Amino acid sequence: MATETPPPSKSPTRLPSTEEFVAVQESAEFGELRSSYRNFAFPLTLAFIVWYLLYVLLSNYAGDFMGTKLFGNFNVAMTLGLAQFLTTFLIAWWYARTAAARFDPKAEAIKSRMEDGA
Amino acid sequence: MSPAQHTLLAAGEASEHRTLIIILFSVFVAATLVITVWAGRQTKDAADFYAGGRQFTGFQNGLAVSGDYMSAASFLGIAGAIALFGYDGFLYSIGFLVAWLVALLLVAEPLRNSGRYTMGDVLAYRMRQRPVRTAAGTSTIVVSIFYLLAQMAGAGVLVSLLLGITSDSGKIGIVALVGVLMIVYVTIGGMKGTTWVQMVKAVLLIAGALLLTFLVLLKFDFNVSDLLGSAADNSGKGAAFLEPGLKYGATGTTKLDFISLGIALVLGTAGLPHILIRFYTVPTAKAARKSVLWAIGLIGAFYLMTLALGFGAAALIKPDEITASNKAGNTAAPLLALHLGGVDSNWGAILLATISAVAFATILAVVAGLTLASSSSFAHDIYANVIKRGTATEKQEMSAARYATVGIGAVSILLGALARDLNVAGLVALAFAVAASANLPTILYSLFWKRFTTSGALWSIYGGLVTAVGLVLFSPVVSGKPTSMFPDVDFHWFPLENPGIISIPVGFLLGVVGTLLSKEEPDKGKYAELEVRSLTGTGAH
Numbered sequence: 001m002a003t004e005t006p007p008p009s010k011s012p013t014r015l016p017s018t019e020e021f022v023a024v025q026e027s028a029e030f031g032e033l034r035s036s037y038r039n040f041a042f043p044l045t046l047a048f049i050v051w052y053l054l055y056v057l058l059s060n061y062a063g064d065f066m067g068t069k070l071f072g073n074f075n076v077a078m079t080l081g082l083a084q085f086l087t088t089f090l091i092a093w094w095y096a097r098t099a100a101a102r103f104d105p106k107a108e109a110i111k112s113r114m115e116d117g118a
Numbered sequence: 119m120s121p122a123q124h125t126l127l128a129a130g131e132a133s134e135h136r137t138l139i140i141i142l143f144s145v146f147v148a149a150t151l152v153i154t155v156w157a158g159r160q161t162k163d164a165a166d167f168y169a170g171g172r173q174f175t176g177f178q179n180g181l182a183v184s185g186d187y188m189s190a191a192s193f194l195g196i197a198g199a200i201a202l203f204g205y206d207g208f209l210y211s212i213g214f215l216v217a218w219l220v221a222l223l224l225v226a227e228p229l230r231n232s233g234r235y236t237m238g239d240v241l242a243y244r245m246r247q248r249p250v251r252t253a254a255g256t257s258t259i260v261v262s263i264f265y266l267l268a269q270m271a272g273a274g275v276l277v278s279l280l281l282g283i284t285s286d287s288g289k290i291g292i293v294a295l296v297g298v299l300m301i302v303y304v305t306i307g308g309m310k311g312t313t314w315v316q317m318v319k320a321v322l323l324i325a326g327a328l329l330l331t332f333l334v335l336l337k338f339d340f341n342v343s344d345l346l347g348s349a350a351d352n353s354g355k356g357a358a359f360l361e362p363g364l365k366y367g368a369t370g371t372t373k374l375d376f377i378s379l380g381i382a383l384v385l386g387t388a389g390l391p392h393i394l395i396r397f398y399t400v401p402t403a404k405a406a407r408k409s410v411l412w413a414i415g416l417i418g419a420f421y422l423m424t425l426a427l428g429f430g431a432a433a434l435i436k437p438d439e440i441t442a443s444n445k446a447g448n449t450a451a452p453l454l455a456l457h458l459g460g461v462d463s464n465w466g467a468i469l470l471a472t473i474s475a476v477a478f479a480t481i482l483a484v485v486a487g488l489t490l491a492s493s494s495s496f497a498h499d500i501y502a503n504v505i506k507r508g509t510a511t512e513k514q515e516m517s518a519a520r521y522a523t524v525g526i527g528a529v530s531i532l533l534g535a536l537a538r539d540l541n542v543a544g545l546v547a548l549a550f551a552v553a554a555s556a557n558l559p560t561i562l563y564s565l566f567w568k569r570f571t572t573s574g575a576l577w578s579i580y581g582g583l584v585t586a587v588g589l590v591l592f593s594p595v596v597s598g599k600p601t602s603m604f605p606d607v608d609f610h611w612f613p614l615e616n617p618g619i620i621s622i623p624v625g626f627l628l629g630v631v632g633t634l635l636s637k638e639e640p641d642k643g644k645y646a647e648l649e650v651r652s653l654t655g656t657g658a659h
């Protein structure tokens with residue numbers, strides 16, 4: 001088998017032509033999928049990166065604040081560090097839920113229509 | 119008893135019980151070799167060799183991704199850094215974890231939908247194949263070799279400390295052994311064998327960390343606040359041990375270095391080729407998403423446990439004893455095992471041996487994953503698509519991959535022997551910086567920016583790569599400090615150890631500049647294909 005690109009599909013499903021891809025890319029249905037994905041993923045990515053950098057900067061330049069004791073031997077620094085873990089888990093869970101509810105059905109509808117060649 | 123005597127005792131125990139360590143390690147090697155041969159028999163076509171037949175489940179691959187990611191640097195390096203620097207060591211693990219969100223939200227699923235075997239598949243999808251694949255292959259191999267060096271150096275350190283082998287020839291022998299084993303895993307077992315080895319290793323590593331965490335918490339009646347307090351007291355640094363600044367807070371430069379490191383960690387993961395190709399081992403993008411979710415859960419839980427291990431080591435072992443054993447603290451976790459079991463008891467020896475064998479297994483599995491990533495990229499991107507211009511048969515491509523494995527194995531044995539005294543965690547951080555500078559910008563632009571062109575990709579990959587590697591070359595990592603690779607000469611002018619703060623923006627910027635300066639029109643049809651495919655999975659294999 002040759003390895004030219006794009007690689008030919010090995011599956012029995014039909015690979016749509018470039019014209020079909022362009023038509024779908026310009027369709028309203030795909031536009032909706034794209035914008036709902038981008039409007040969710042892009043700002044969220046920006047948000048968690050900013051939150052992480054904020055935490056790094058606080059660790060670097062706000063030592064006194066970070067050293068403030070909150071409860072027992074837990075200070076602000078340790079608590080915010082653990083909060084990074086918590087927010088990472090929560091964002092992952094939120095993305096998975098949103099993707100399953102909002103992106104997957106749209107994506108599957110487009111995919112099955114294109115591969116069936118309807 | 120003085121700390122020095124304590125250390126000697128620990129070392130004595132270690133060498134006395136090295137037979138046990140060797141037996142446990144041999145059991146792991148034997149078991150993984152059986153798996154490899156079994157997987158090798160089932161490896162028939164290129165999809166088996168490169169992508170494990172794409173039949174792994176999301177959970178299996180999540181376990182394997184965790185296995186690939188939790189390297190010796192995470193296990194030994196982070197536990198050690200926490201044991202010595204308290205809170206500042208903890209900062210490392212946070213960057214390593216948060217980074218997975220970039221992979222989850224932006225990279226894993228589109229990559230699974232549009233690529234086939236390598237990172238280069240996605241980078242070159244809408245571009246002129248030969249130049250972009252050459253660039254992608256080059257940066258894949260450079261990143262993987264940086265990472266391999268770190269693991270090889272880690273193997274050397276670990277062995278000299280735990281088995282009492284201190285002679286240079288002994289350390290080189292161990293590096294060679296690791297190299298030969300990884301060549302065997304990859305050439306015979308391909309991705310299928312390597313994936314199973316990762317899974318076994320991940321289970322062992324998590325089980326080992328769970329056991330130690332349980333024993334540490336038991337000592338403190340499951341009161342984490344007490345554990346932190348004892349760690350702070352025993353460290354001799356008091357409350358400062360739980361606050362930022364012990365490692366990175368010294369001067370303005372070290373603070374800047376820490377920001378640089380932080381950026382490299384959080385943006386590097388989604389550009390690591392050996393992690394990215396794992397997403398091809400599952401049948402669908404949904405399964406790829408599930409893999410990342412499992413990986414985030416497992417890796418997050420593991421890093422929370424390293425917190426208990428690091429602070430546990432700080433609380434239970436005198437700091438001089440940790441640094442006497444290894445200046446960077448790399449042996450804190452094994453020492454902790456010895457202390458938890460009882461320094462003079464058999465339990466201590468058995469725990470030490472178990473944890474040491476787990477650490478070996480960790481190194482072995484990670485190097486296998488790295489070797490596979492670089493030899494796949496050589497065979498698929500450079501040999502099949504650049505040299506043979508897409509005319510190679512599947513058989514030729516697979517044998518090219520096997521030859522490349524032997525070649526890369528030989529190179530890394532050689533470099534590993536040279537790098538055996540370098541700082542493990544530092545080398546890994548460099549690999550992350552190079553990945554974030556050279557790979558991530560092109561991945562993101564390719565997927566999401568309509569106008570992006572071949573020149574943009576080449577500017578970004580080579581520009582990011584040269585900037586990152588160049589800055590390292592002229593940094594204190596290479597020369598000018600007692601801890602440098604070449605401490606006797608000084609040609610450094612870049613003050614930071616991690617280049618990320620400069621090289622990552624440069625990589626992103628050059629992608630834009632290269633695109634805007636070129637007169638080339640982006641291939642609209644190809645972008646339509648890539649965009650629709652990456653979001654819907656239409657036509658994915």
